[in-house]
Amino acid sequence: MKLILLGAAGSGKGTLAKKITRDFGIPQLSMGDMLRDIASSGSELGKKIGEYQNKGILVPSDVVFEVLKERLSQKDCENGYILDGFPRTIDQAHLLAKVTEVDAVISVELAFDEIERRLAARRTCPKCGDIDNANYEGFTGNCRKCQTPLFQRDDDKPEAIRTRLEVYKQNITPLINFYGDRLFKVSSAGSPDETYKPVYDFLKTLEA
Numbered sequence: 208m209k210l211i212l213l214g215a216a217g218s219g220k221g222t223l224a225k226k227i228t229r230d231f232g233i234p235q236l237s238m239g240d241m242l243r244d245i246a247s248s249g250s251e252l253g254k255k256i257g258e259y260q261n262k263g264i265l266v267p268s269d270v271v272f273e274v275l276k277e278r279l280s281q282k283d284c285e286n287g288y289i290l291d292g293f294p295r296t297i298d299q300a301h302l303l304a305k306v307t308e309v310d311a312v313i314s315v316e317l318a319f320d321e322i323e324r325r326l327a328a329r330r331t332c333p334k335c336g337d338i339d340n341a342n343y344e345g346f347t348g349n350c351r352k353c354q355t356p357l358f359q360r361d362d363d364k365p366e367a368i369r370t371r372l373e374v375y376k377q378n379i380t381p382l383i384n385f386y387g388d389r390l391f392k393v394s395s396a397g398s399p400d401e402t403y404k405p406v407y408d409f410l411k412t413l414e415a
């Protein structure tokens with residue numbers, strides 16, 4: 208099963224992807240994480256990628272597409288995958304269509320004021336990549352999985368948040384139109400489990 212997850216930064220698509228991975232056994236290919244890994248390698252390319260990411264603007268599509276193709280060629284992608292954070296623009300959707308057809312596109316939808324609230328309170332684990340939210344019950348500032356102190360990503364600071372949401376707004380409509388017939392919309396206004404339920408049911412019918 209090949210899936211795309213669309214959704215703004217902070218809409219909860221990463222959290223949803225992790226649940227799909229758990230239940231359907233296909234890997235989550237997070238473009239943001241892959242690019243952050245390259246950025247932290249310290250290479251020349253990595254430095255450039257890091258500059259784009261910290262500002263909240265898009266890394267050029269040719270670079271991103273090379274990263275994606277490399278990842279898709281790995282063995283764990285044989286039975287499908289969840290694309291999280293790719294495509295983000297209509298030109299990326301056209302690039303993807305040249306190499307594969309996806310089965311379904313899940314669009315995670317949330318009002319922008321709620322997104323801004325969630326992102327500003329989002330904290331990330333530098334060690335295992337888990338994310339938490341300073342407004343959630345039981346939040347201590349340490350990772351719930353590995354106890355490492357959490358940090359705030361540079362692009363989760365107010366100015367970069369605004370830029371990321373603007374970039375998203377500019378690009379989402381053409382993508383939604385492009386995938387019209389394969390689109391499944393879900394609201395993430397409720398809890399992570401409430402968001403997941405209809406998606407799980409939909410994927411079960413798709414699988415059958």
Ligand code: ADP
Nearest residue numbers: 216217238239259260263264265266292293295
């Ligand atoms: P979020 O979805 O929360 O903004 P991500 O971790 O998915 O965070 O992405 C962070 C940054 O990585 C983006 O702001 C952008 O700079 C870069 N990036 C991720 N995916 C893409 C993509 N498909 N095309 C271009 N840049 C990307």
